[in-house]
Amino acid sequence: MELIDKEQTKKMLLDIDSHVKSHGVYLGTYFDGVKAGYQSAAACLDTLPVVEERKHGYWIEHPEHPVGDCSICGERVPIYSGSKKYKICPYCGAIMDGETND
Numbered sequence: 794m795e796l797i798d799k800e801q802t803k804k805m806l807l808d809i810d811s812h813v814k815s816h817g818v819y820l821g822t823y824f825d826g827v828k829a830g831y832q833s834a835a836a837c838l839d840t841l842p843v844v845e846e847r848k849h850g851y852w853i854e855h856p857e858h859p860v861g862d863c864s865i866c867g868e869r870v871p872i873y874s875g876s877k878k879y880k881i882c883p884y885c886g887a888i889m890d891g892e893t894n895d
């Protein structure tokens with residue numbers, strides 16, 4: 794699945810819509826239909842489900858043990874696989890890249 798930004802997509806559709814011009818009496822109805830299509834597509838975006846954005850966190854490590862506490866949910870987890878640290882919390886799914894969501 795590829796996620797796209799709903800607001801950006803809506804803005805793009807409405808930008809295209811704003812550039813569709815009527816071309817006189819004979820084609821006016823056709824271009825009105827084209828405009829209505831773009832407006833309808835933009836309105837449909839509001840009916841789509843919201844996929845929850847993943848939180849970003851970091852491991853609060855304990856030097857004496859190979860475990861860490863998730864900065865998001867607080868669960869204590871064995872964080873090493875060989876010499877590599879896990880990049881996702883198995884409890885809450887947070888991406889452990891040290892960034893914050895703000």
Ligand SMILES: [Zn+2]
Nearest residue numbers: 863866882885
């Ligand atoms: Zn977690």
